[in-house]
Amino acid sequence: MRRWWLVAGRGLLALWLAVPAAFAAEVSPQQHPAGAAIASAHALATEAGLDAIRAGGNAFDAAVATSAMLSVVEPISSGIGGGGFFLLHDAKANRDVFIDARETAPESTTPDVYLDKDGALDPDRAENGPWSAGIPGLPAALVHLAAKYGKLPLKTTLAPAIRVAREGFPIYERLAVGYASRSKVMERYRGTREVFLADGDAPKVGETLKQPDLARTLELLAERGFDGFYRGEVAKKLLAGVKQEGGKWRADELAGYRVREREPLRLKYRDWDITTSPPPSSGGVALAQILQILSGWDLQKLDAPQRTHLVVEAMRRAYRDRTIYLGDPDFVEVPLVRLTSRDYAAGLRASIHPDKATPSALLSGQPAPLEDEETTHFSIIDAEGNRVAATQTVNLLYGSGMIAPGTGVLLNDEMDDFALKPGTPNAFGVMGFEANAPKPGKRMLSSMTPSFIESPDKAIVLGAPGGSRIITQVLLGILAFDAGMDPQAVVALPRYHHQWFPDAISAEPGALDAATVQALQAMGHTVNAGEPTWGNLQTVQWDKRTNTLSGGSDPRKPGGRADVLLKAVLPAPSP
Numbered sequence: 260m261r262r263w264w265l266v267a268g269r270g271l272l273a274l275w276l277a278v279p280a281a282f283a284a285e286v287s288p289q290q291h292p293a294g295a296a297i298a299s300a301h302a303l304a305t306e307a308g309l310d311a312i313r314a315g316g317n318a319f320d321a322a323v324a325t326s327a328m329l330s331v332v333e334p335i336s337s338g339i340g341g342g343g344f345f346l347l348h349d350a351k352a353n354r355d356v357f358i359d360a361r362e363t364a365p366e367s368t369t370p371d372v373y374l375d376k377d378g379a380l381d382p383d384r385a386e387n388g389p390w391s392a393g394i395p396g397l398p399a400a401l402v403h404l405a406a407k408y409g410k411l412p413l414k415t416t417l418a419p420a421i422r423v424a425r426e427g428f429p430i431y432e433r434l435a436v437g438y439a440s441r442s443k444v445m446e447r448y449r450g451t452r453e454v455f456l457a458d459g460d461a462p463k464v465g466e467t468l469k470q471p472d473l474a475r476t477l478e479l480l481a482e483r484g485f486d487g488f489y490r491g492e493v494a495k496k497l498l499a500g501v502k503q504e505g506g507k508w509r510a511d512e513l514a515g516y517r518v519r520e521r522e523p524l525r526l527k528y529r530d531w532d533i534t535t536s537p538p539p540s541s542g543g544v545a546l547a548q549i550l551q552i553l554s555g556w557d558l559q560k561l562d563a564p565q566r567t568h569l570v571v572e573a574m575r576r577a578y579r580d581r582t583i584y585l586g587d588p589d590f591v592e593v594p595l596v597r598l599t600s601r602d603y604a605a606g607l608r609a610s611i612h613p614d615k616a617t618p619s620a621l622l623s624g625q626p627a628p629l630e631d632e633e634t635t636h637f638s639i640i641d642a643e644g645n646r647v648a649a650t651q652t653v654n655l656l657y658g659s660g661m662i663a664p665g666t667g668v669l670l671n672d673e674m675d676d677f678a679l680k681p682g683t684p685n686a687f688g689v690m691g692f693e694a695n696a697p698k699p700g701k702r703m704l705s706s707m708t709p710s711f712i713e714s715p716d717k718a719i720v721l722g723a724p725g726g727s728r729i730i731t732q733v734l735l736g737i738l739a740f741d742a743g744m745d746p747q748a749v750v751a752l753p754r755y756h757h758q759w760f761p762d763a764i765s766a767e768p769g770a771l772d773a774a775t776v777q778a779l780q781a782m783g784h785t786v787n788a789g790e791p792t793w794g795n796l797q798t799v800q801w802d803k804r805t806n807t808l809s810g811g812s813d814p815r816k817p818g819g820r821a822d823v824l825l826k827a828v829l830p831a832p833s834p
């Protein structure tokens with residue numbers, strides 16, 4: 260029997276009915292959605308969010324439940340040893356807010372820590388083990404969301420994640436393949452071996468992964484809130500684990516971690532009001548620049564080569580600015596007004612040749628490394644009209660690879676998202692990637708771009724993982740919604756990407772037809788067509804005109820699920 264029936268049977272709630280895919284309700288449109296919709300990268304996480312709604316919670320409770328379950332069942336992508344961004348729409352207050360739970364650099368961060376004796380970047384320190392880990396932000400975000408925006412106690416919303424951590428879940432291909440690619444690093448650490456080699460060998464598809472220590476850590480978080488993770492037993496074990504492996508964290512920097520509430524970035528593109536991530540994400544600024552450059556043309560009236568050329572040129576310019584200007588706004592002055600202004604975009608637009616590629620080397624600046632590939636996203640709408648777009652991460656596959664013994668907490672390797680090797684001044688005297696240089700307490704620049712787009716007819720929540728390719732996935736998603744596509748078609752659409760350097764268009768199979776590739780090459784573009792696919796877009800949509808809810812879960816990474824939970828009047832529970 261499905262668990263929601265048990266809930267209904269206990270008389271706690273009898274008004275919810277789960278239906279797959281999409282539903283059009285015969286109720287008056289516009290005011291409130293007919294139910295709730297959740298899309299995430301794992302069916303158990305979508306289900307945990309729906310459970311929170313069935314238990315009388317709102318989208319913010321569902322976000323806590325979904326986020327925590329992803330931490331358990333998708334450790335390759337995110338976890339409570341990492342961080343994330345939560346974009347919220349609070350329907351009652353008619354307010355959007357951006358919860359920044361990005362990791363912070365520990366006090367031990369000094370410029371030389373990540374350099375070898377010749378002054379070159381030491382990738383092992385940057386990507387693996389304790390030095391690569393920032394102070395985690397995700398547990399604080401869950402506590403903050405529950406306390407300030409939710410209706411349910413953490414004991415309720417974390418219960419499914421605790422159960423699955425303790426009882427286990429079936430290992431799927433992506434986890435097993437990812438483990439194999441990181442095993443050499445992961446197996447260096449005792450805490451990691453205790454979890455992933457508990458049965459004596461590497462995780463295999465179909466086996467059950469149990470994480471009893473993680474269950475206990477989540478229980479402490481549910482019981483004691485912030486202190487359950489950042490002070491006391493778990494904090495002590497985290498500090499000891501980091502020290503044992505040669506790193507340096509301090510008790511006061513764990514206890515001093517705080518989420519930040521920030522004003523989201525807003526922009527207008529055609530009929531759409533777009534609400535998206537501000538710094539320390541680079542995503543919203545880049546998205547704003549690209550869309551404002553593109554608003555000079557009616558893309559749908561252009562042929563594919565011309566349209567792709569203009570989109571690519573806009574991407575190229577935005578990624579260049581990202582590298583130079585963006586960093587943690589609590590530490591550096593980000594010229595946000597200028598970078599997102601229509602006039603600035605008009606100047607960039609004027610620099611685009613209508614049928615010639617601009618070589619990236621002609622745009623001044625020192626290219627810095629961009630973020631890597633993992634991370635996860637989920638999207639939620641509830642029946643009150645609340646919305647959550649959340650992207651969370653441990654950075655690379657399985658983060659730093661290190662689990663602090665006795666905690667189940669897999670530490671992130673987000674320090675690698677800083678520009679760890681200081682740049683040299685560019686032609687204009689700007690210190691290349693100085694804005695994103697590491698400093699104690701600073702948040703590393705991110706590409707995570709959880710976003711809302713809203714027109715008079717539709718409210719849509721979307722976002723994706725994929726490092727520097729997050730921004731262009733969200734961009735292409737917005738352009739596809741603007742072209743009238745439905746959510747499942749949007750997430751399946753083949754992608755292309757340009758990020759200034761390398762100066763080449765990456766394209767998935769089917770993204771650009773042969774004639775378009777040829778035309779782009781004739782304009783001077785290098786095109787790498789037929790690259791392996793990337794990303795994992797998760798989106799939900801409320802069509803206000805028909806009061807229809809629907810969702811899309813990216814088919815590239817099987818195992819995700821978009822689901823709609825219809826608020827329907829069921830017979831009242833018997834007394």
Ligand code: GLY
Nearest residue numbers: 630654705706707
């Ligand atoms: N670690 C990926 C990002 O924050 O963009």
